Amino acid sequence: MAEDKDWARPVVHWEIEALDPEVQRAFYSALFNWVIDDGFVLNIAPGLGGPEPGPAGHIRQSDRSQVNLYVQVGDLAATLARVPDLGGTVTMEPLDLPGGPTLAGITDPEGNAVTLVQQ
Numbered sequence: 001m002a003e004d005k006d007w008a009r010p011v012v013h014w015e016i017e018a019l020d021p022e023v024q025r026a027f028y029s030a031l032f033n034w035v036i037d038d039g040f041v042l043n044i045a046p047g048l049g050g051p052e053p054g055p056a057g058h059i060r061q062s063d064r065s066q067v068n069l070y071v072q073v074g075d076l077a078a079t080l081a082r083v084p085d086l087g088g089t090v091t092m093e094p095l096d097l098p099g100g101p102t103l104a105g106i107t108d109p110e111g112n113a114v115t116l117v118q119q
Contacts, residue, residue: 069115071117074119076116086109089107090106
């Protein structure tokens, strides 16, 4: 009897833990146009128009252990310009990856790293 190969397990949910959820809500909804619900847990609906067939990922060597969030934006320069006014910090200016996208780094008001990806 041949063993059936099991299917790859996709990322189906993500979470931002916050010391002050309302500050984080204001930052992410203003910067990325996310609709964020009211309630004890501030739910964020899945987005439309994301890259197909869905988010990809990787594991790499680093001097720290963490999970990184990558968010696609339509205008990288305009998005970066808004970050300080919303309480975040630009941590990495735009970087063109050879044969790949342009990335930039920010932190949200609580210091969580987010990588922006030019659409």
